[in-house]
Amino acid sequence: MAMRILITNDDGIHSEGLRILTDWARKLGEVTVAAPKAEQSGKSHAIEIVHPFSVEPLTLENGVRAFSIDSTPADCVRYAILGLREQFDLVISGINRGLNIGRDIIYSGTAGAVFEAAALDVPRALAISTEPSSFESALANLDRVYAFFKKHDLFSVNGIYNVNIPKDPKSIRITRQGGPYYSDEFPSYGGNLVMPTGKSIFRACGDLTLDTDATLGGHISISPLTIIRTDLGAFERLSALKVEEIPEK
Numbered sequence: 001m002a003m004r005i006l007i008t009n010d011d012g013i014h015s016e017g018l019r020i021l022t023d024w025a026r027k028l029g030e031v032t033v034a035a036p037k038a039e040q041s042g043k044s045h046a047i048e049i050v051h052p053f054s055v056e057p058l059t060l061e062n063g064v065r066a067f068s069i070d071s072t073p074a075d076c077v078r079y080a081i082l083g084l085r086e087q088f089d090l091v092i093s094g095i096n097r098g099l100n101i102g103r104d105i106i107y108s109g110t111a112g113a114v115f116e117a118a119a120l121d122v123p124r125a126l127a128i129s130t131e132p133s134s135f136e137s138a139l140a141n142l143d144r145v146y147a148f149f150k151k152h153d154l155f156s157v158n159g160i161y162n163v164n165i166p167k168d169p170k171s172i173r174i175t176r177q178g179g180p181y182y183s184d185e186f187p188s189y190g191g192n193l194v195m196p197t198g199k200s201i202f203r204a205c206g207d208l209t210l211d212t213d214a215t216l217g218g219h220i221s222i223s224p225l226t227i228i229r230t231d232l233g234a235f236e237r238l239s240a241l242k243v244e245e246i247p248e249k
Contacts, residue, residue, distance in 0.1 A: 003029030010109030017095035033066035034080040045112035073113035091117035094128030102181035158224040175221040178212030
């Protein structure tokens, strides 16, 4: 039976990165697209629970079944699985125009989609991003990255991964989330309007186990992610100290 693949992103259903990824993924199995009607960058893991939103079925130019959804990437995954009541073997989010590394992962709609996939028990999910100037390096290295996953059986170790592909990459590195990458200023646009303007605050520390240093140093970074928000180290320390309240009898 062919692998069932769901593709989404946060740049919108008509984005170049989604088209490239969809064309590539067709050789892996049966592809369905559920992607935002308009750009949803920076929406993280947000979902809509207050207002109804539109879902428009359509067929992409390459013949792939698709749904244009007027909501977030996480909602696109939710609709495909819960709304259509379908199951998928793999969810791929991307290809995002712009890296998702360091602390910026917490804002990423690209990453939010794979977190939602994991929350809905999809066994494998990939977020794929590249440097913003073009998709050439990402496209040229998709086969290489997928072969790396298969060779090392990465999905037997973890279900969610964040992949960042720089221009003309050297090696492939297994990494962990790095520190600050971008921050914002809020210049006035007149009246009460402001608009965040991003600027890089990255400071290299030469540690290629960090996704920031590895990717910005010219390497493909592959980081295992988790939806668990508990600080397990802190939990274990507090449990050992028996920090609790016991009601008096």
